Amino acid sequence: MRCQMRPADRLFRIIQLMRAAGRAMTAAEIAEKMEVAPRTIYRDMEHLIGSGAPIEGERGVGYMLREAFDAPPLTFTFEQLEALAFGLRAVEMLGDPRLGQAAREAQEKMLGMLPKEHAERLKSAPIHAFRSASQPETPDCLGDMRMALSAKRKVWIAYHSLPGDRSQRVVWPLSLSAFGAIWVMTGWCEMRQGFRDFRLDRVEDWKILSDRFEPAPHQTYQAYLKQLG
Numbered sequence: 001m002r003c004q005m006r007p008a009d010r011l012f013r014i015i016q017l018m019r020a021a022g023r024a025m026t027a028a029e030i031a032e033k034m035e036v037a038p039r040t041i042y043r044d045m046e047h048l049i050g051s052g053a054p055i056e057g058e059r060g061v062g063y064m065l066r067e068a069f070d071a072p073p074l075t076f077t078f079e080q081l082e083a084l085a086f087g088l089r090a091v092e093m094l095g096d097p098r099l100g101q102a103a104r105e106a107q108e109k110m111l112g113m114l115p116k117e118h119a120e121r122l123k124s125a126p127i128h129a130f131r132s133a134s135q136p137e138t139p140d141c142l143g144d145m146r147m148a149l150s151a152k153r154k155v156w157i158a159y160h161s162l163p164g165d166r167s168q169r170v171v172w173p174l175s176l177s178a179f180g181a182i183w184v185m186t187g188w189c190e191m192r193q194g195f196r197d198f199r200l201d202r203v204e205d206w207k208i209l210s211d212r213f214e215p216a217p218h219q220t221y222q223a224y225l226k227q228l229g
Contacts, residue, residue, distance in 0.1 A: 006077070010034060011044055015053065024062035053142035076114070076119055083109070085125035093129045094178050098141035109170075120186070139200035142176075145185055148208045149173040154190075158205040159198060171198065172213040174221040188219045195224045 017033060018025060027041040034041070045063055049055050076084070091103040111119045141157075147229035148155045155173060160166045171187040174195075178184075183200040217223060 007044075009077075010036070010040075011048060014041070014044055016047070018063065018065050020049055024057060024064040026062045027059065030063070030118050076118060078118075082125045082127050083119045085122050086127040086129060089127075090129040094138065094181060094183075096138055096146070098143050099146065112172075115198060117165055121145075131181065135215060138181075139183055139203065141200055141203050141206045142183055144206060145173055145176060145200065149176060149185075152212050152214065154209040154211045154213055155187075156207045156209055157198065157203050160202050166204075168207070171196070172215065172219070174215070174224065186221065188213075188215065195227065209213050 005112070013034065014030060017030060027038045027045070031038040031041045042059055045055065045057070054066040055063050056066050088103045088107050092100040095103065107122070114122065115163060145155065147153075151153075154170055154174075156168065156170050158166065158168050169192075170190040171185070173185055173187045175186040176183060177186065185198045185200055187196060187198065189196040
């Protein structure tokens, strides 16, 4: 059974929809995308216009945003707050120290913006993420790999894939993925001239190089995913 959207969520989505369209939209068109009756959109438009939203239009003609408009902050459902709380706690558990600190700072910002009841729900959400004693520690190189990925900088790594099988490679970081507590970097390997996946807990040494990279279409992460399919 489909959950009914809250009016506040619907108003927010209407504003986002109109902003993305950049043109006049009829109530019927908006209603179809929102999966509600046109009469509901008529009521919503009256509410938005009455609240001061810069919307021009009328019934039977269409509606359009006159100028850039930021909707008021959206309050979250309790289920959405639980999802955010779990996500932030998982980042603290699985991420590097800087990513964990960023998660804590993001939570503090949200707590300051939310109504008191919602802020308490975010802080006390009974969904947790823990690291067991058998799980490997977060790789020391994770933070640097994130930086290299963001800046499109090549990295040199000393890597062992199997006992006794060691190599040194220059890699273009394309993606970082967490499989439980195991972090994997997908990249373009210059030595193999192809995509390779590297477990970060097997990186023995590394260095972010000054050289930047710009993948050709066949070297992108999207091409890697297509290759898998």
